[in-house]
Amino acid sequence: MITIEFLGPIAQEDITIEANSLQDVADFLQKDPKLSPWLDSLAIAINDKLTDSLDAPLNDGDRVSLLPPVCGG
């Protein structure tokens, strides 16, 4: 089981799912009509490390964070 965490303005509680890679997370979220419009603009971190590969493997207990568009300052 891995945890999906929604940061910043996405009003959504954490979700726990079975997933072996980010591709599984993508497949899951693309089916959710409330979340799928965000996907184009989300950066992804696994255990607080940003990643740019859908093939990144996931292990039991991993935390996947979704980061929407930012604007500090």
Add this chain to the structure above:
Amino acid sequence: MITIEFLGPIAQEDITIEANSLQDVADFLQKDPKLSPWLDSLAIAINDKLTDSLDAPLNDGDRVSLLPPVCGG
């Protein structure tokens, strides 16, 4: 008569000469072995206004300032 003023590190008192243009000032200073080595690097102001023309006319009472290389800050 116009006054030539030497700014910053040039250790030289003001000089008063007859001159109708900056060209006259140039001719005068080029003959002075102590000052001529500076000429390559001097910017010139007439009555506190920087100028880039040797043909700039000079009138009685004008003040020509010679500005050596700068380094503020």
Add this chain to the structure above:
Amino acid sequence: MMLEIIDGPLSPKEILAQWYDEEYEANYGAFIPFVGIVREEDGIEALSFDIYEPILKNWFDSWQEKARQRGAKLRMAHSKGDVRVHESSYIAAVLSPQRRAALELIDAFVEDFKANAPIWKYDVIQGERIYAKKRSTPMNGAGLLAKKD
């Protein structure tokens, strides 16, 4: 701490004074702070900020390393929560032996901060907190999960 997260508005005079006191003897020739102040516009009362601190810290550390390679140093303070108009929410600074490196670093750092620091901004209008979506930027690498196989 070179990276400070503060609840509510910053105190720019105190922060600049503290940073100056802590650094002026370290033989840096140039100290360039960038102070961000909340502008009164579009009827906002305040801005409000969410920060994801673990990734902000990683982002900041990677910039600190870039600065270190040029003999320079970065400092930063940012607000979380509400910051009213004319108050300060963000201060960054570079300290560098050389002027040129300092000017280049503060520019690159502040621009990348806007684009990639994990901080979310909300307009506060009549007490309501509204995500500043139009002024926000997808981070580097965003869109990964929208890709199809």
Add this chain to the structure above:
Amino acid sequence: MMLEIIDGPLSPKEILAQWYDEEYEANYGAFIPFVGIVREEDGIEALSFDIYEPILKNWFDSWQEKARQRGAKLRMAHSKGDVRVHESSYIAAVLSPQRRAALELIDAFVEDFKANAPIWKYDVIQGERIYAKKRSTPMNGAGLLAKKD
């Protein structure tokens, strides 16, 4: 006064605090000071400065006008006379509604300052004042009087 000439070292904390107090309500979004600090190097005890104020003022006013055309504002303080190592001799600042204009202006202003502000620098070594010729730059248009007919 947006341009201040001060005998001896500047007091950066007081100057930054004063400028901030005077400007923070004017709805500028970015305040970027550049603080120059005398570095300890080559055995100097201090730097020393001569300033020709009438032309410095004209130079500064022309930059203020450039800033104004972008909705921004410049401030500057500079020492004349001696400034010991680890003391500050120069502070410039831009205030601007927009971050980008602020970053571009402080860079361009500080670089043109180094190249064209009529200020002469001397190293003070064992009490002697030595013109920093190698670090100095001929101003724009220099060499006019070396030209032959």
